[in-house]
Amino acid sequence: MRRSLPVLAVSAALFLGAAGSGHAATLAKPQVVDAAGDEVTTQASQDITSIQWSTTGITTVKKVGKKKVTTYTPKNLVATMNLAAAPDTRPGVRYVVNAASDCGDLNLTVVHDPTGAVVPTGYTACGGGATVDPEVTFGPTSVAWTIPLAVLPFKVGSALSAFDGYVDASEFVIGVVGTGDAVSVGIVGDRTLPSHGTAAADFAKGDVTWKIG
16 A cells, blocks of 8 residues: 655656656646535535646657657646645545546545554456555645556546545444535445445536546
8 A cells, every 4th residue: 555645745746847857747627626615514624626637747858850849658647636725634534536437437535544544545447346556645735646557447548537526524443424415425325436434525526528648
């Protein structure tokens, strides 16, 4: 299992742009945008404002004749959930993002256990189902999951859609459902993915399609 990373580690990978260095693709509009202040728990740390799927990778610059040709090669898939406040690190508060592909869903989660340890999980339904091992970064008002594309069943150019995400709160060991609203419970319950509690403090979705690149 991968451990969570300090926020500065990922920030460096996102903003280095020299030839052959780690770099992030130009970000488009977030695939999911959600109204602030709509969480049912009235805790801004559980209030989703947007979810952005993107990539990080390697940028190279080659000279072809008199021109410089820049090539970007994606290496990692990144999902970032932006919040109205700093992430809630209390045990049992879980952050979840989902996306669908032609071969099945991709589900990424993170929660702190009773000892305070970070427990990230990943699951793809493609090929009969498999776990993946994301790195998780907690930013000032965000949670981000990073997974090497090499371990995923998706290729560069593959389309992802049906984006959504939610925050739920449940007792970590016995799975007692926390405070939530019935509408979100029904929506989240449609997904046959690992879960220890489906009462959502906030739920957000987007109806766009995005190609990995």
